[in-house]
Amino acid sequence: MRDIAVVGFAQTPCVRETDGTTNGVEMLVPIFHEVLGGLGLTKTDIGFWCSGSSDYLAGRAFSFVSAVDAIGAFPPIAESHVEMDAAWALYEAWVKLLCGEVDTALVYGFGKSSAGQLRRVMAMQLDPYLVTPLWPDSLGLAGIQARMGIENGLWDERAMAAVAAQSRQHALSNPLAQLSGEVDADELLALPYVADPLRRHDCAPITDGAATIVLAAGDKARELCERPAWITGFEHRVDSPSFGTRDLTTSPSAVAAGKAAGADGVELAELHAPFTHQEILLRQALGLGDDVTVNPSGGVLAGNPMFAAGLARIGEAARRIHDGTAQKVLGHATSGPLLQQNLVCVMEGRE
Amino acid sequence: MTRPLSAPLDVGFDYTRSLGPTLGRFLSDLRRRKVTGIRGSDGRVHVPPLEYDPVTAERLHEFVDVAATGVVRGWSWIPEPLEGQPLDRPFAWALIQLDGADTSLLHAVDAGSPEQMGTGARVRARWRGERVGAITDIECFELSDEPAEEPTEADDVTMVTTPVNLHYTHSASPTEDPFLRGLMEGRLIAQRCPSCEKVYFPPRPACPTDGVPTTDQVELADRGTITTFCVVNVPFLGQRIPPPYVSAYVLLDGADIPFLHLLLGVAPEDVRMGMRVEAVWKPREEWGPTMQNIDHFKPSGEPDAPFDSYSQHL
Numbered sequence A: 001m002r003d004i005a006v007v008g009f010a011q012t013p014c015v016r017e018t019d020g021t022t023n024g025v026e027m028l029v030p031i032f033h034e035v036l037g038g039l040g041l042t043k044t045d046i047g048f049w050c051s052g053s054s055d056y057l058a059g060r061a062f063s064f065v066s067a068v069d070a071i072g073a074f075p076p077i078a079e080s081h082v083e084m085d086a087a088w089a090l091y092e093a094w095v096k097l098l099c100g101e102v103d104t105a106l107v108y109g110f111g112k113s114s115a116g117q118l119r120r121v122m123a124m125q126l127d128p129y130l131v132t133p134l135w136p137d138s139l140g141l142a143g144i145q146a147r148m149g150i151e152n153g154l155w156d157e158r159a160m161a162a163v164a165a166q167s168r169q170h171a172l173s174n175p176l177a178q179l180s181g182e183v184d185a186d187e188l189l190a191l192p193y194v195a196d197p198l199r200r201h202d203c204a205p206i207t208d209g210a211a212t213i214v215l216a217a218g219d220k221a222r223e224l225c226e227r228p229a230w231i232t233g234f235e236h237r238v239d240s241p242s243f244g245t246r247d248l249t250t251s252p253s254a255v256a257a258g259k260a261a262g263a264d265g266v267e268l269a270e271l272h273a274p275f276t277h278q279e280i281l282l283r284q285a286l287g288l289g290d291d292v293t294v295n296p297s298g299g300v301l302a303g304n305p306m307f308a309a310g311l312a313r314i315g316e317a318a319r320r321i322h323d324g325t326a327q328k329v330l331g332h333a334t335s336g337p338l339l340q341q342n343l344v345c346v347m348e349g350r351e
Numbered sequence B: 001m002t003r004p005l006s007a008p009l010d011v012g013f014d015y016t017r018s019l020g021p022t023l024g025r026f027l028s029d030l031r032r033r034k035v036t037g038i039r040g041s042d043g044r045v046h047v048p049p050l051e052y053d054p055v056t057a058e059r060l061h062e063f064v065d066v067a068a069t070g071v072v073r074g075w076s077w078i079p080e081p082l083e084g085q086p087l088d089r090p091f092a093w094a095l096i097q098l099d100g101a102d103t104s105l106l107h108a109v110d111a112g113s114p115e116q117m118g119t120g121a122r123v124r125a126r127w128r129g130e131r132v133g134a135i136t137d138i139e140c141f142e143l144s145d146e147p148a149e150e151p152t153e154a155d156d157v158t159m160v161t162t163p164v165n166l167h168y169t170h171s172a173s174p175t176e177d178p179f180l181r182g183l184m185e186g187r188l189i190a191q192r193c194p195s196c197e198k199v200y201f202p203p204r205p206a207c208p209t210d211g212v213p214t215t216d217q218v219e220l221a222d223r224g225t226i227t228t229f230c231v232v233n234v235p236f237l238g239q240r241i242p243p244p245y246v247s248a249y250v251l252l253d254g255a256d257i258p259f260l261h262l263l264l265g266v267a268p269e270d271v272r273m274g275m276r277v278e279a280v281w282k283p284r285e286e287w288g289p290t291m292q293n294i295d296h297f298k299p300s301g302e303p304d305a306p307f308d309s310y311s312q313h314l
Helices: A025-039 A063-070 A086-098 A118-125 A138-151 A157-173 A185-189 A218-224 A252-261 A276-285 A309-322 B020-031 B176-184
Strands: A004-011 A048-052 A079-082 A104-112 A193-195 A208-217 A229-238 A268-270 A328-335 A341-348 B006-018 B035-039 B063-066 B069-078 B091-098 B105-109 B122-127 B138-143 B159-171 B188-192 B216-220 B223-232 B245-252 B259-263 B276-281 B294-299
Touching: A004 A025, A004 A086, A004 A218, A004 A309, A025 A063, A025 A104, A025 A208, A048 A086, A079 A086, A086 A104, A086 A208, A086 A229, A086 A309, A086 A328, A086 A341, A104 A309, A118 A138, A118 B159, A138 A193, A138 A276, A138 B069, A138 B091, A157 A185, A157 A276, A193 B069, A208 A218, A208 A309, A229 A252, A229 A309, A252 A276, A252 A328, A252 A341, A268 A309, A309 A328, A309 A341, B020 B035, B069 B105, B091 B138, B176 B188
Parallel strands: A048 A079, A048 A104, A268 A328, B105 B138, B259 B294
Antiparallel strands: A004 A208, A004 A229, A104 A208, A229 A341, A328 A341, B006 B159, B035 B063, B069 B091, B069 B122, B091 B105, B122 B138, B188 B216, B223 B245, B223 B276, B245 B259, B276 B294
């Protein structure tokens, strides 16, 4: 099998609201320049382009087609898109590289969540026959899952607040984070509920943003990057969309993806957990012990650009290989309601 | 810099879906104030019924009647309900295991306050008076030990209609903004790519050829050349002019991208590629940030443009 590595990563600042359009061009142009410039590449060096975004988030049809303007697609390019987090676009690009069709790929995701009402937009990912017509909001659904875990003794509101406090503390070293600071779990617990048992700090913020990753194969990766983050396991699994049939206090698809990708022995993990209790759940599902550093960037609780946040987790994890601070890392992404679908990318540095 | 123009954008569509045998049975029965589950390959009764087994993926057939009463298995509290939700006062979302079912159904519980609500609480369906065969035929659940209202007769349903209404704030890009503000003053503002020097009208956030933001503003005159056109002969809903009429691509002088507009003042059989045209503006008091300020184009009377002058813009 071909060796493939993450060689470049860039992301926009995570902000509550941008002035830009919902087609992402204003957010994408600067990060394309940053990631390609950093590698000494131009657009003609990229063999395949793949993106993740959502028309429901944008409120317009084919917003991902307008986004291609940010590339400057002339002469014509090879391009694809997933209506999912761009971590799944990364998976598609990885398969393309594995097949030997190309040696380089650029993957990007973008989302302007501030354009609409995110809690309602997220109802569009649910069963359209029996669930969406009730307009369940994303916070309300996550609240049910959080309470089930609390009542089963798997976590409590204090442990959830501690996750939020840790995220913001980690984010102090992340200049692109939306939320950061020293906060005390007791102070957080004194705040009112937004969807009992969830408080505001339990929920990822609403964020506009974009992220991009460059993949390269074999010698091309070694040529572009001093310490490529070699992908040693890349798997995604899905649970039934009928969440009333599942045990919501765990995530069989996360367990399976972690096992298949070889999560054992990672030093550091970036988890795509939009709610505090989901970070605890995922740590358990992926078997991450106390010795594993989780979300050193602050994770999505510190900034959650929809459709880019999962890709950014893989980028943040890869960055720790690039800068030599870690040897084996894990990036995780989720999609669908209540951790229905999970993707795990394990990366290693080599001397 | 001032913020680019923005405006509310409301998107709505009534999604109409056929139900098939499993969901059709479930929703037809809701119309009769009955709840029906389906037995899975492991013996569990799924409510709502699944078409395929979540473990083995086998097609499921065995319908099972369950009660319209049950137990709360998990819940959250919504202090400020959102548009479209079952109740417009504070309520609980709950996963409810109906009596006779092994899995849980998501619905709202009208519990009054979170203090009244609890895992393990007994609930019953509050049936809607006018039932159409939809999950919303259950208005919500209510805290009660009593049975729900008795079943009644109703015809089967085969379709369900779900209205979806979403609300956005649509922002113009930094390059569209001067274009739209220019239109309000009767000016046509294009943008030039600093790399390939192509002039875009309407402007785009980045040059699609080079991927760089366009930075130079260019003001164009309101006349140009027809690059290509079509004669509209087919009537359609919302048509403003009786056919036949001509839709034409107009390349403004100095621009590199033509745009579609209406051509009047000439018989369709006399329209030609290369024909020179000029804008006919609406009265000034009707102007807004829109290309509709130009009511239509009409022939300017100039000699036709040579093919070479627009052959690269087709």
